[in-house]
Amino acid sequence: MSMDTENGTRWLSEEEQRAWRAHLDVSRLLMHQLERDLQPFGLTNNDYEILVNLSESEDHRMRMSDLATATLQSKSRLSHQITRMENAGLVRRENCESDRRGLYAVLTEHGWDTMRQVAPHHVASVREHFIDLLGEADLKALYASLAPVAQHLRSLRGRA
Amino acid sequence: MSMDTENGTRWLSEEEQRAWRAHLDVSRLLMHQLERDLQPFGLTNNDYEILVNLSESEDHRMRMSDLATATLQSKSRLSHQITRMENAGLVRRENCESDRRGLYAVLTEHGWDTMRQVAPHHVASVREHFIDLLGEADLKALYASLAPVAQHLRSLRGRA
DNA sequence: TCCAAGTGGTTAATCTTTCAACTTTCTTAG
DNA sequence: CTAAGAAAGTTGAAAGATTAACCACTTGGA
Numbered sequence: 574m575s576m577d578t579e580n581g582t583r584w585l586s587e588e589e590q591r592a593w594r595a596h597l598d599v600s601r602l603l604m605h606q607l608e609r610d611l612q613p614f615g616l617t618n619n620d621y622e623i624l625v626n627l628s629e630s631e632d633h634r635m636r637m638s639d640l641a642t643a644t645l646q647s648k649s650r651l652s653h654q655i656t657r658m659e660n661a662g663l664v665r666r667e668n669c670e671s672d673r674r675g676l677y678a679v680l681t682e683h684g685w686d687t688m689r690q691v692a693p694h695h696v697a698s699v700r701e702h703f704i705d706l707l708g709e710a711d712l713k714a715l716y717a718s719l720a721p722v723a724q725h726l727r728s729l730r731g732r733a
Numbered sequence: 734m735s736m737d738t739e740n741g742t743r744w745l746s747e748e749e750q751r752a753w754r755a756h757l758d759v760s761r762l763l764m765h766q767l768e769r770d771l772q773p774f775g776l777t778n779n780d781y782e783i784l785v786n787l788s789e790s791e792d793h794r795m796r797m798s799d800l801a802t803a804t805l806q807s808k809s810r811l812s813h814q815i816t817r818m819e820n821a822g823l824v825r826r827e828n829c830e831s832d833r834r835g836l837y838a839v840l841t842e843h844g845w846d847t848m849r850q851v852a853p854h855h856v857a858s859v860r861e862h863f864i865d866l867l868g869e870a871d872l873k874a875l876y877a878s879l880a881p882v883a884q885h886l887r888s889l890r891g892r893a
Numbered sequence: 894t895c896c897a898a899g900t901g902g903t904t905a906a907t908c909t910t911t912c913a914a915c916t917t918t919c920t921t922a923g
Numbered sequence: 924c925t926a927a928g929a930a931a932g933t934t935g936a937a938a939g940a941t942t943a944a945c946c947a948c949t950t951g952g953a
Binding site for chain 1: 740741742743744745748749751752753755756758759760761762763764765766805852853856857859860862863864866867869871872873874875876877878879880881882883885886887889890
């Protein structure tokens with residue numbers, strides 16, 4: 574059982590380094606590229622993700638908290654974000670009958686139209702820069718590897 | 734040759750979606766977690782990455798542009814970032830003899846000490862939340878899959 | 894019933910990132 | 924040798940993100 578140790582630290586092996594850096598680089602470069610591909614439509618990655626979530630929800634609406642959780646943002650950040658999108662006419666806030674503290678973020682007509690127009694381009698972008706560069710076996714393996722990692726990280730999310 | 738098409742768009746299959754979302758989730762959750770693990774040392778991921786780059790460079794120094802390229806940041810962002818780190822005493826700017834437009838970012842004593850203190854914790858963090866959750870085969874496969882993607886994306890980086 | 898603690902969400906202040914404009918120095922075509 | 928353009932870097936303002944404090948409503952006991 575090797576320790577690769579000097580003062581007790583297990584540094585990364587060559588191979589581990591390479592995998593780690595590849596993941597890091599891809600994740601940053603990819604976000605950057607997707608952002609650029611959305612730019613012509615006047616949307617950011619963040620905008621788009623929210624549109625997706627609302628589009629896929631019952632009645633095109635979601636409680637602010639749920640949306641925050643789904644998109645991994647803080648309440649505060651989401652609140653600002655929704656304000657901007659509201660100003661852009663993509664969503665509107667609506668209050669919640671059953672819990673008067675609560676609010677829904679609701680897709681507007683314009684938001685829905687935008688979504689329908691942009692989605693195909695976005696998918697194409699994801700394909701071009703990621704999915705289509707991987708074989709089917711790669712995709713399977715990738716998912717199998719990363720799903721547990723995501724699981725682990727999500728469990729840590731609720732904090733200590 | 735399936736097209737999975739409706740109006741010509743090749744939507745993602747179940748399997749593709751899953752892989753894609755896994756990658757997305759891991760990359761965001763992971764950055765978030767690493768950031769949190771650096772917090773006790775008063776560093777951000779950004780700070781840390783710059784310290785790493787400088788630490789690994791000849792003479793603990795790097796030209797601003799090279800550092801910007803290496804860390805995938807804009808010149809402007811790096812400039813601000815270095816200013817902050819300069820105020821924190823981690824780096825200093827030094828001008829370049831051979832090209833009088835140029836500047837070096839140089840690690841200070843304090844920057845180097847900080848690096849030596851923090852690195853072991855950071856590596857532990859990377860292991861705990863990523864590397865050690867993957868088998869050796871996973872790591873190999875991951876690298877093999879992602880390296881070409883990174884390559885592709887880097888080639889697009891120089892802009893249109 | 895009442896109130897203490899918890900939830901849902903916003904707001905203001907602060908920090909970071911982006912965008913566009915600018916200065917200085919270098920390079921190169923003529 | 925010189926002028927035009929490119930490269931290196933900075934700057935200030937505007938946009939976005941984070942933090943902490945806050946208000947309004949709910950809930951779960953005593």
